[in-house]
Amino acid sequence: MADLVMEKDSSQFKKGLQSGISIGIGYFPIALTFGLLAKTSGLSLTETVLMSMIVFAGASQYISLSLIAYGTGVFEIILTTFIVNIRHFLMSATLNEKSDDDPLINKIIYAFGITDETFSVAATKDGPITTGFMLGLNFVAYSSWVVFSGVGHLIGASLPQTLQESMGVALYAMFIGLLVPSMKVSMKVVFLAVLGAVFNSILTINEIMAQGWAIVTATLLSSIIIEIAEVLKKRYRGVDDEE
Amino acid sequence: MKSEIIWMIIGMGLVTYIPRMLPFLLFKGKELPPFVQGVLKNVPYATLGALIFPAIIFIQKDDLWYGVLGACTAFLASYLGANVIFVVLSSITVLTVYSYFM
Numbered sequence: 339m340a341d342l343v344m345e346k347d348s349s350q351f352k353k354g355l356q357s358g359i360s361i362g363i364g365y366f367p368i369a370l371t372f373g374l375l376a377k378t379s380g381l382s383l384t385e386t387v388l389m390s391m392i393v394f395a396g397a398s399q400y401i402s403l404s405l406i407a408y409g410t411g412v413f414e415i416i417l418t419t420f421i422v423n424i425r426h427f428l429m430s431a432t433l434n435e436k437s438d439d440d441p442l443i444n445k446i447i448y449a450f451g452i453t454d455e456t457f458s459v460a461a462t463k464d465g466p467i468t469t470g471f472m473l474g475l476n477f478v479a480y481s482s483w484v485v486f487s488g489v490g491h492l493i494g495a496s497l498p499q500t501l502q503e504s505m506g507v508a509l510y511a512m513f514i515g516l517l518v519p520s521m522k523v524s525m526k527v528v529f530l531a532v533l534g535a536v537f538n539s540i541l542t543i544n545e546i547m548a549q550g551w552a553i554v555t556a557t558l559l560s561s562i563i564i565e566i567a568e569v570l571k572k573r574y575r576g577v578d579d580e581e
Numbered sequence: 582m583k584s585e586i587i588w589m590i591i592g593m594g595l596v597t598y599i600p601r602m603l604p605f606l607l608f609k610g611k612e613l614p615p616f617v618q619g620v621l622k623n624v625p626y627a628t629l630g631a632l633i634f635p636a637i638i639f640i641q642k643d644d645l646w647y648g649v650l651g652a653c654t655a656f657l658a659s660y661l662g663a664n665v666i667f668v669v670l671s672s673i674t675v676l677t678v679y680s681y682f683m
Contacts, residue, residue: 392593419597423600424600430600434608435613437605461624503641503647504677507648511651511673514633514652515658515663518660535630536634556627561627
C-alpha cells in the first residue's frame, strides 16, 4: 500500500515537472534581466539570489528595484509588494477548492510556490491538484527563477536584444496555450476570458488602478458577472421546464 | 550584505507568502456557499484573459504589431491542438524571425 502511494506521488511529481517546462523557459529571460538590474541597482549577488529565493514573485521584485533606486523607504517597499501580490489570495482560494485531500501542512508548503504561472498551469489541469504535482511544478519554476537571477547578476548582461525581446512573449504564449483548449469546448470560458481581458484593458490602459489590483478586479468582475448570468439562465430554464 | 536590505527581503517574503497560504488555512474543510464555489471555478479563465490582455500587445512598446503577431501565432498553434511547450516555442520562433527581417 505504502509502495502504491509512493508510486503515485512520484508519477505526479514527474507530471508536475513536465507541466513546468514552459514556465522554466518563460522565467529564463525575465530572471536573467532581474539579476542584471539588481546588480545595477547595487544589490550584491547574495542579496539578489536571496530575494528570488525568499520572495519568488517577479513583478514585485522588479518594482522593489526601481523603488530602491528612487531611495524609497523599506516600509513602503514592503507595502507595495503586499499590494502587488495580494492577487495570489484569489488564486490560492481557487486552488484550495480544486486540491486533493492532502494534509494541510503539504498545502501550506506548496502554497509558497503559487505564482501567476504555476497557478495557471495547476488551475487548468485535468483532475484534482496533488502535492506531488505542485511540488514538481514549483520545483521547475523556482529553480529557473532563482538560478537565472543569480546567472544574470554574475554575467552582468542579458541575452542578445532580438532574443531577449522574442523570449518576452513566452509566458503570454503559455497563458494562451493553457486557455485555448478550454475555449474550444466551452462558450462560458470564452466569455470569462474575453470579459477578464476587456475589464483589465480598460482598467490598466486608462490607469484607473495599479496592475496588481486591476487583475484582481477584472477577474472578480468577470467571474461574478458570468456566474450571475449562469444562475439566472438556470432559474429561467427551471421555470420553463415546470410549465 | 546590508542588514536593511535583508530585513526588506524578509518583509517582502512574508507579505507575499501570507496571501498565498492563507486561503488553504482559512477554508480548510469548509464548504463555501455554492455561488462562491461557482465564482472560484470561473477565476482561472477570467485571470488568464486578464493576464494576457492588454500586456501581450505591449511587449514591444514601439511596435504593437510585434505583440499582435506573437498573440496570433500562439492562438493559431494552440487552436490547431499543439501542446503548450510547442505553442511557446513557435511564438518565440516567429517573433525572432520577424525581428530579424524588420
